[in-house]
Amino acid sequence: MTLPGSTLVRPTIADPIAAMGGGPLTEEGLRRHIHPLFSRVLRREEIYLANHSLGRPLDATADDLQLAMDLWYEQMDGAWAGWMDAIQRFRALQAALIGCARADAVVPRVSAGQGLRAALNALPQPRPTVVATRGEFDSIDHILKTYARQGRADIRWLEPDGRGLFSAEAAIAALRPGTDLLVLSMVYFATGQLVEGLPEIVAAARRAGSMVLLDCYHAAGAIPMTGPLAFDALAPDFAIGGNYKYTRGGPGAGWLAIHPRHLTPDPLPPLFTLDTGWFAKRGVFEFRRPDQPELAAGGDAWLEATPAVLTSFQALAGLELTLGLGVDRLRAYSLEQQSRLAHQLAARGVPVLDFEPHGAFLLVPSSDFQALCDRIRSRGVNVDARPSTAGPERSTERSGFVRVCPDILTTDAEISLAAARIAEAFESL
Numbered sequence: 001m002t003l004p005g006s007t008l009v010r011p012t013i014a015d016p017i018a019a020m021g022g023g024p025l026t027e028e029g030l031r032r033h034i035h036p037l038f039s040r041v042l043r044r045e046e047i048y049l050a051n052h053s054l055g056r057p058l059d060a061t062a063d064d065l066q067l068a069m070d071l072w073y074e075q076m077d078g079a080w081a082g083w084m085d086a087i088q089r090f091r092a093l094q095a096a097l098i099g100c101a102r103a104d105a106v107v108p109r110v111s112a113g114q115g116l117r118a119a120l121n122a123l124p125q126p127r128p129t130v131v132a133t134r135g136e137f138d139s140i141d142h143i144l145k146t147y148a149r150q151g152r153a154d155i156r157w158l159e160p161d162g163r164g165l166f167s168a169e170a171a172i173a174a175l176r177p178g179t180d181l182l183v184l185s186m187v188y189f190a191t192g193q194l195v196e197g198l199p200e201i202v203a204a205a206r207r208a209g210s211m212v213l214l215d216c217y218h219a220a221g222a223i224p225m226t227g228p229l230a231f232d233a234l235a236p237d238f239a240i241g242g243n244y245k246y247t248r249g250g251p252g253a254g255w256l257a258i259h260p261r262h263l264t265p266d267p268l269p270p271l272f273t274l275d276t277g278w279f280a281k282r283g284v285f286e287f288r289r290p291d292q293p294e295l296a297a298g299g300d301a302w303l304e305a306t307p308a309v310l311t312s313f314q315a316l317a318g319l320e321l322t323l324g325l326g327v328d329r330l331r332a333y334s335l336e337q338q339s340r341l342a343h344q345l346a347a348r349g350v351p352v353l354d355f356e357p358h359g360a361f362l363l364v365p366s367s368d369f370q371a372l373c374d375r376i377r378s379r380g381v382n383v384d385a386r387p388s389t390a391g392p393e394r395s396t397e398r399s400g401f402v403r404v405c406p407d408i409l410t411t412d413a414e415i416s417l418a419a420a421r422i423a424e425a426f427e428s429l
């Protein structure tokens, strides 16, 4: 990528991807063509299996940030053209990743939680009734509880089944008349469950007069959002996510997608949010101040005030890599790796929870999940742990999980070594 006026040109990511050729990903091809793009992070001496938590950055990510800074130093206010280009590129790549034909339907947000607030603050009801599952990530859970506490929403919680899972039938049954918004994840952060029947859930919500917000943080970049799972086809009202996991874009590069059916213009779209600012105005640099706010066309009406710039740069290389490799190929490779790791763990007597279908990480259940995580980490294998969202009253066996996620930088040899070290840590408990 080059930017006008910048002295730095970072090597393209498309070339090594093309050099690898088509067909399924192989360790040999990845090692030869893709691993060199990660020379800095691969210097770390550990087996990194926390890719579901914080993805490993490409060397190019630092180059892109340097480009953004060069623009500033060298062009001062002239930098805005290059900065805005990067934001538009971020929106286009993110839209492509989630299967959304309109790049403007995706707007940058610092976090997924900020995306949720923008959606809540667009609902026409002053105190909407929201149905949300107990499995939503803490940020989402906390924001919804805060809205309830402040009298800005009534929340009805959908409890998981005994295994900690959420079914389409249960979600549909929870859609009673008067539900304004259904909040659920495509892939659950604690269990990795990939929810089946999403098209049916969204269709049922629309029939019931409820909007849907889908948290795609553990899906975008890990699960192909194509065909019936493409954002456009699935057609939830909103989707939220971010880039610090599978797309290697670091914190701050979150996003909100608004379904194009809500983006009809003039004079004001039917749905618009209180989370706004002057970049959402029609004619941003015309500085008109009519008494009635006039919004930019399409998804630009969902922009906010002066935008964060560096976070878009930060996300570009990872998105380019993810799209270039193809989420379908990444998914197939991830499933193979997970299966190898699961077999090796099982062969060594380590329990692995098998929720099918699931996302990009495996679960090792433990009543002492934090201690197990610490012991695995002390053996040079970087993993993390989460308590079960099924609630403390559930069986101790499911009181928490160590989450384990290999990726395209993980070698077969590392998988075997990790299985041995996890087993050793498990036995030592």
Ligand SMILES: Cc1ncc(COP(=O)(O)O)c(C=O)c1O
Binding pocket: 110, 111, 112, 113, 114, 136, 137, 139, 140, 185, 187, 188, 189, 215, 217, 218, 242, 254
């Ligand atoms: C499902 C899910 N949603 C959202 C987030 C992050 O939320 P936020 O960007 O609001 O911090 C995470 C982070 O782990 C997540 O797993």
